[in-house]
Amino acid sequence: MTKRYDELIQKINQRTNPDSFTMKALFAEENVTSLLFENKKLKTAEVYVYVQKAMKGVAQEYTNNSKTAANQVEEHLKRSHSSEVHFERQGSVMTNTHILKDNDIDLVQITNKSKGVDHIGLKNTLANPNTLNSIEYKNLKKHSEDFSQYEGNQLTDLKNIRKKSEEVLASTYKEVDVEKVNSIYVQVSSPKRDVDVVTATYYKGVDYMKTNRDYRRGIQIYNKELHKLSNVDYPFWSIKRINERSILTNGRLKNMIRFIKNVKFDCDNIDNKGAIRSFHINAICFNIDVAKYQYAHFLELVTVINDELIRILIDKSYRDNIKSVDGTETIFEKDCDKKLQEIRFLQAEINQIIIDLNLLNKQLI
Structure with a gap:
């Protein structure tokens, strides 16, 4: 075997469970009856253990502490902003697909004063009522009738929220970075966690206005340096889709996402801030046909992932149609060469x- 799995296992232990919490079992791995994996000696082999650990999530207690830290920061900001903002969460912690070095939880503070609206999409959709059911038409019609132009300045509002938040957090916590353009970095001391505070506005796209479902709302993040809004993102829709798909597959979707993240982090040839990020890994795994892995043993997921990556590499038409989990972006459209x-x-x-798994299996037969 060419890999030092003992070292890789040690790294994963340090990365995903530094406080040595008791880890829960990985979906149904102990109950699988596949003849391929019945050999008990295989279960103690280092390559087996590495794959198993790479697919498991961060200890739940550790994740709970991350959420607690975000809640603490929110409470400080609430006292300052009162009803001016609403708070949401985004990031891989909310889907439990994070690894410790990718412990991504964003506290999103969203202005209550104004929202972005897809006026053109709303107008065009209402102009074609035959494409809508009665509820969708009624909802869209009401959004159109209820709209009123905001008389304030949305960007100024967001700038003021960001500035006030910087002042509050800098006076509350020792470790605060206010120079980041899209967020404020805060290190909470107890529990010791990092939290990014993002300032944003809601965006009402057609899909949200059709359904009035909160998870279909988009957001636009305020950029401090450029004094402008980002493109629309739909993090709550992505979170819901990943969570629901993972329930359907008994956790296997999330196991694949975590596995790729851990392999990527352990790969010397890839910068952890490289072209392929969590956003792209989510999309790649979400795009895999569920029938290929819905009932697979966790070791079989490794082959499923490998086959998918090979297809992405050799089939341009296939990869060109892989979209983000929220369905709004084609993930290989930009920086394709670097990503490949x-x-x-x-x-x-x-x-x-x-x-290494196949070699080990032959040796144990």
Whole structure:
């Protein structure tokens, strides 16, 4: 075997469970009856243990403390902003697909004064009522009739919220970075966690206005340096889709996402802030046909992932149609060459794991 799985296991233990909490079992792995994985000696082999640990989530107690830290920051900001803002969460912690070094929880403070609205989409959709059911038409019509132009200045509002938040957090916590353009970094001391505070506005797209479902609302993040809003993102829809797909697959979708993140972090050829980020890993795994892995043993997921990465590398028409989890972006449209290079590195790492698993299995027969 070419990989030092003992070292990799140690790194994962330090990365995902630094406080040595008791870890829960990985979906139904102990109850699987596949003849391929019945050998008890295989379960103690280091490559087996590495794959198992790479797919498991961060200890729940650790994750709960991350959420507690975000709640503490929210309480400080609430006292300052009163009813001026509403708070949401986004990031991989909310889908339990994070690894400790990717412990991404954003506290999103959203102005209550104004919202972005897709006026053109609303007008065009109402102009074609045959494409709508009665509830959708009624909802869209009401949004159109209830709209009133905001008389304030949305960007100024967001600038003031951001400025006030910087002052509150800097006076409350020792470690605060207010120089980041899209967020304020805060290190909470007890429990010791990092929290990013994002300032944003809601965005009402057509899909939200059709349904009035909160999870279909978009957000636009305020950029302090440029004094402008980002493109629309739909983090709550992504969170819901990942969580629901993972329930359907008994956790297997999230196992694949975590596995790729851990392999990526352990790959010397890929910068952890490289072209392939959590956003892209989510999309790649979400795009895999559920039938290929819905009832698979967790070791079989490694081959499912490997096959998917190979197809992305060799089939341009296929990869060009892979979209973000929220369905709004084609993930290989930008920086495709850089992303493909990192996909090659990932695929090589995962392919070696498959080779090592197969070799071990032959030795134990």
